[in-house]
Amino acid sequence: MGTRRRGEELERAILHAAAAELRESGYSGMTMDRVAARAGTNKNAIYRRWPHRAALGIAAYRHLSDAAMPNPDTGTLRGDALEMLRRANETWSSPHGTILRGLLAAAADDPELLTLMRERSGADTMDRAWLGMLDRAAARGEAPAAAVRPRVATAPMMLLRAEYAMRGIPSVPDEVLVEIVDEVFLPLVRGHG
Amino acid sequence: MGTRRRGEELERAILHAAAAELRESGYSGMTMDRVAARAGTNKNAIYRRWPHRAALGIAAYRHLSDAAMPNPDTGTLRGDALEMLRRANETWSSPHGTILRGLLAAAADDPELLTLMRERSGADTMDRAWLGMLDRAAARGEAPAAAVRPRVATAPMMLLRAEYAMRGIPSVPDEVLVEIVDEVFLPLVRGHG
DNA sequence: GCTCATAAGGTACGCCGCGTACCCTACAGG
DNA sequence: CCTGTAGGGTACGCGGCGTACCTTATGAGC
Numbered sequence: 001m002g003t004r005r006r007g008e009e010l011e012r013a014i015l016h017a018a019a020a021e022l023r024e025s026g027y028s029g030m031t032m033d034r035v036a037a038r039a040g041t042n043k044n045a046i047y048r049r050w051p052h053r054a055a056l057g058i059a060a061y062r063h064l065s066d067a068a069m070p071n072p073d074t075g076t077l078r079g080d081a082l083e084m085l086r087r088a089n090e091t092w093s094s095p096h097g098t099i100l101r102g103l104l105a106a107a108a109d110d111p112e113l114l115t116l117m118r119e120r121s122g123a124d125t126m127d128r129a130w131l132g133m134l135d136r137a138a139a140r141g142e143a144p145a146a147a148v149r150p151r152v153a154t155a156p157m158m159l160l161r162a163e164y165a166m167r168g169i170p171s172v173p174d175e176v177l178v179e180i181v182d183e184v185f186l187p188l189v190r191g192h193g
Numbered sequence: 194m195g196t197r198r199r200g201e202e203l204e205r206a207i208l209h210a211a212a213a214e215l216r217e218s219g220y221s222g223m224t225m226d227r228v229a230a231r232a233g234t235n236k237n238a239i240y241r242r243w244p245h246r247a248a249l250g251i252a253a254y255r256h257l258s259d260a261a262m263p264n265p266d267t268g269t270l271r272g273d274a275l276e277m278l279r280r281a282n283e284t285w286s287s288p289h290g291t292i293l294r295g296l297l298a299a300a301a302d303d304p305e306l307l308t309l310m311r312e313r314s315g316a317d318t319m320d321r322a323w324l325g326m327l328d329r330a331a332a333r334g335e336a337p338a339a340a341v342r343p344r345v346a347t348a349p350m351m352l353l354r355a356e357y358a359m360r361g362i363p364s365v366p367d368e369v370l371v372e373i374v375d376e377v378f379l380p381l382v383r384g385h386g
Numbered sequence: 387g388c389t390c391a392t393a394a395g396g397t398a399c400g401c402c403g404c405g406t407a408c409c410c411t412a413c414a415g416g
Numbered sequence: 417c418c419t420g421t422a423g424g425g426t427a428c429g430c431g432g433c434g435t436a437c438c439t440t441a442t443g444a445g446c
Contacts, residue, residue, distance in 0.1 A: 004393090004440085006393070042395060047435080165358065183344040183345065184381060200422085240404095
């Protein structure tokens, strides 16, 4: 039977299969044998490309989510912040996020993987978006200029992340997001005046 | 040879061995066979008491750390907060903390284990300590009464936790703790006026 | 077209770790 | 003294990762 796949085509097939496994079984359930079987190939082809399961997991996750970065502009700082948190919450509580958390958990005792993850999960982009948002609010006179600081900008996402880590899993209720904004973020911004 | 250990004695021996393995190899390196060998017994005795590795890990961790809860009273809110963060940072960056993080990572996709962990890791006690601290500050007139809220009280620890999750591992530098206090916690409290 | 290095496919295997089964042996308590 | 219970010893099944080794297609270069 002709047509033996090669190079890029095969690579995409593997990533596709790995992503599907991730979706269905999470990272801890993604086995190399099943990925190989599903991609209609064998483990050799995989190990020739990625050194170990974790690397494949990360690559597949990236392939799975090319999440566009939000940049809301509701006109008020409160609205923008809430919107950002809600989108993040949606992303993280989706199957997507479950996978991401699984990966993170697996990477927790492997610094190398952790940095790989951070690079590829767009955390930096996210932080910059928050800072930009704060900056626009300051320009509108809605926030003191002194509040435009990384620590302030990243605080809400940090809190959301921590909330996920605390609760077992699925989704953080919307009230919590509102609390983070109204009881922490906005007072925090105000407090910098 | 006489003296075959039984019941509680044996149980303690197992926990002791498991704790030692945790210390030396972390959770991911703690194998049942080695725990059994080190305790001078066999896996049967272990599985008769704990249903799986994770349960033993948690029990051993608890056995390992009966961490006393701090309750600093430096006279200022800033001093108290910094002290609390520093102690937490010390705990978490010690071998102890590494183990705890390993356990947490392992428990990440198992809600049952997560709740078990939370119960036993004294997170609630910690939160109450922070709230008490805030309350005393309010009583001294150092903080507005409106700032005495759980979300506010737990924010610094949440941020520290998130900081650990972000960076690969070991210890969060002291400057970060200071930033959390000066750029987030204190402005946040002030902002509730 | 032919040749040949290269990459894919097939398969089996080593290793390790978890959890279980089975049988033997000490020991406590009646 | 006898017996049930719990500990000890050992072996094993299973699954998953990563590796080894050989066979087979394929496309690039002559």
